[in-house]
Amino acid sequence: MTTTGAGPAAAPERPTVPEMHPQRWGDPARATALPEATAGLVELAFGHHETPAVADPRPPAPRLDPGLLDDLRAVVGEAHVLCDDATRRLRTRGKSTPDLLRARAGDLSDAPDAVVRPGDHDEVQAVLDWAVEHRVALVPFGGGTSVTGGLVARRDGLAGVVSLDLVRMKRLVALDPVSRTATLEPGLRGPEAEALLAAEGFTLGHFPQSFEFASIGGFAATRSSGQSSAGYGRFDAMVVGLTAATPRGRLDLGSSPANAAGPDLRQLLLGSEGALGVVTAVTVRVRPVPEEKAYEGWHWPSFEAGQTAMRTLAQAGQLPTVLRLSDEHETVLNLARPDAIGADGSEGADGDGAPGGGCLMITGYEGTPAAVARRRDEVTEVLTALGGRRLGTDPGEAWTHGRFDAPYLRDSMLDAGVLVETMETATFWSRVPALYAAVRAALVASLGEQAIVLCHVSHVYETGCSLYFTVAAPAGDAPLERWLAAKSAASDAMLDQGATITHHHAVGTDHKPWLAREVGPVGVELLRALKAAADPTGVLNPGVLVP
């Protein structure tokens, strides 16, 4: 195997990933208020509310016997067992709207009793063994970006809760340029992994909206899917091998790209959300850093027409690297941003560049100049034949510019008393119209006619696609209850339509009841059996995933 061990030497190249704000998404330095014009529009649409945040909330005192931590200190070192309020606060829950609302209200009741930071697989294994011995819940922590309650361990029957922070495990363990595989440690955040790979000429190509904070371990544990999934595939499709620490010992999988050696156990650990084991290394397929990137916009007369175009590309095997389609509602909102559609419509069929209603599609092409040109020509031919109107590169550039910013806006909107949250699902192509209508209807029925429901398709397959909804509604006096009711109604609608409860946000604690419906009682039995086998004492992220 042609392998270069990169290791700590590469550390100076790593971008710095800041700690997230304990009550908001992202880099505290990038938190902003709504622009005045937007604030005015919001007040016009929803009236004036406020969802104030308690200043400097404190987590409850640790409930774990401090004597138990001494053994842990012997394993990972004094400096890596932390019990201070500030550290514990930063490891409390994820970033769903319920998480944010609870944190704003000063409720940090789910804070871990301690934060432990192992440095390698063996230290993770030792922490697991300690947790099993003392019946302490362990919550693996990567980027803290969960939006489905994946970081809320159940405490019942356990001595306490410890956050297993993977922040020290950030090595590029191996790179095989011939096979184009890289072995990465789980604590690497998206930008850190990309920087290490870029130094070797490669990219993972995985860019979910959480990219700036989310971790390699989290991508694997939640079956993440990124904005370039049309070209690079879902994260679970990139994984060819993985190592996990489990209470039963070490699990190493990945003899080959694919095989017939029984059930694919890699596909059990992928999506297991820390409930079956802690992923300590992931071997992923990588690709050369693209020499060229080009993004552009297309206009479609309707959401349905745009979907037909996406389906045609997917079924012809002619997908661009990025392929997204906003529904009419989301398109209108995008267009409210002056940079969303370029003034230069010279590439458009009718030369005026104006969208004239309808739907905006973004197509992106990455690769060698020849590959970009070839695929772009193919796609352009197909989309033009289907009635699409090319809008030039400005909408594409506008999208790439703001692609990781939406979660910051969510907090600014919450400041102004507006709930903004997303939810996503997937189904087969023929069922998309009914699913779209049912989820929209459920959200509007729950939140009222005032609610704004936007949708886009951002992940496509030969047989179907995802639907990603963004919802905005007045927070009202009981925003948490209001949102949970809406979420529940929309989730019921998804399952009623035979669709999945989540295309790429995982199960966590929030989606468990619907997962049980999705896989049925026998599926639940299989999950329970796996949990009991891998984690007999139930210390691994208890409460998530397994119904």
Place this chain on the structure above:
Amino acid sequence: MTTTGAGPAAAPERPTVPEMHPQRWGDPARATALPEATAGLVELAFGHHETPAVADPRPPAPRLDPGLLDDLRAVVGEAHVLCDDATRRLRTRGKSTPDLLRARAGDLSDAPDAVVRPGDHDEVQAVLDWAVEHRVALVPFGGGTSVTGGLVARRDGLAGVVSLDLVRMKRLVALDPVSRTATLEPGLRGPEAEALLAAEGFTLGHFPQSFEFASIGGFAATRSSGQSSAGYGRFDAMVVGLTAATPRGRLDLGSSPANAAGPDLRQLLLGSEGALGVVTAVTVRVRPVPEEKAYEGWHWPSFEAGQTAMRTLAQAGQLPTVLRLSDEHETVLNLARPDAIGADGSEGADGDGAPGGGCLMITGYEGTPAAVARRRDEVTEVLTALGGRRLGTDPGEAWTHGRFDAPYLRDSMLDAGVLVETMETATFWSRVPALYAAVRAALVASLGEQAIVLCHVSHVYETGCSLYFTVAAPAGDAPLERWLAAKSAASDAMLDQGATITHHHAVGTDHKPWLAREVGPVGVELLRALKAAADPTGVLNPGVLVP
């Protein structure tokens, strides 16, 4: 959902799949002796031996209490519970060389006590419930083409063994032309499934060497991979949904093409070889029947140069539909057939069409004329730039002509006292040369310098490929022991190299010890837990898969 129920109305269109010979591969009418010239060569190479077959062997008398079968007759009907010798003989074991040798020797000790033929999912479920109640082993039977001992149930602790013959479950249950999915019953043989789909304008594109006899259920249960996997993908990659009967009840999976709703339980049933449940329906991605098919040959100076070309195509995302590469040994043997390389070398770089040593590659293109032309041009450009020499269409046509015939030859060779068997593995690209050398060396060390070892690559991925070995050696006086020793040595070599024990032949009973090494003790625990959860009384194909 746009669905057409096809059902029994389509039955008249089905091709007839004959019952296989109880001691040989395939249609008894197609059994042939070796051509005289070949027989002469074989005698020259290996000397004269004979491996005679016992005429008309009889299975042992049924050991199951016949009274127990009355309940079964009430479920599936009198006509579908069979205990006669002829029927039981045809459901005894699969078609590995050990299976053939034992059958030739008159050893039918693994014959089932009865054969039961349920007509639909509910009848399968009722048979399972009966088996659980009476502790009877059930061996699902599709095409009977297993080459890894997948049809050899353990009897210990059980009242008997019943073959669960899926021969009556041959419906196209649903077809969704928009999503391009088809729901098929498990008893459909390859040609039957293709005929039903072709009537609707679609194809599965799954053509393993066992295609003429193997079944849809078997493809799913063994993670089959076909000769067109470069274009159509492995069977497990085609599956978007499945239904299984388990002793715990019905399991329905497949809400969406892909999702983040926990571990992918579909990937547990795929490759489960009847040990976790009986697959009663599979929903697969289908594609339009290709308007055009074109196959051609390429010459490479070495196996390594050809592999580099395959890797380049796979990593550039420019794979043809079929891509195969024979090593120097297999190429020589292919060339011994006069139709293998065409006399017309006009398309070759040097115009003489002669291979001049080196390796033969087959490339195949299927799709619309435009898609075939486009991909063919792309591939031709890449292969030419890498030093490949185009040999025209004759080698391609020769390959398509004989692609399902090799197993017949194996029996003819056995008649002449020559063991011919295949084994296959997969690894990452950078490890291929070492794996190839190690398996070859192990086989020659075990079987002697006289042994002929051929190899080809027929399944490629971005990160790696399969290696498929064909071995010929004098059968000698103890052919079974001789082969088992060679197989064991080659299997050890695969695992020593970190490769998989099987790329597409499944685990069965034969590969179990190596599966245990491949997934390690924690992997084995997970498999055992799944087995215990799905099949607590252990009646489902006991002895296969789970170490």
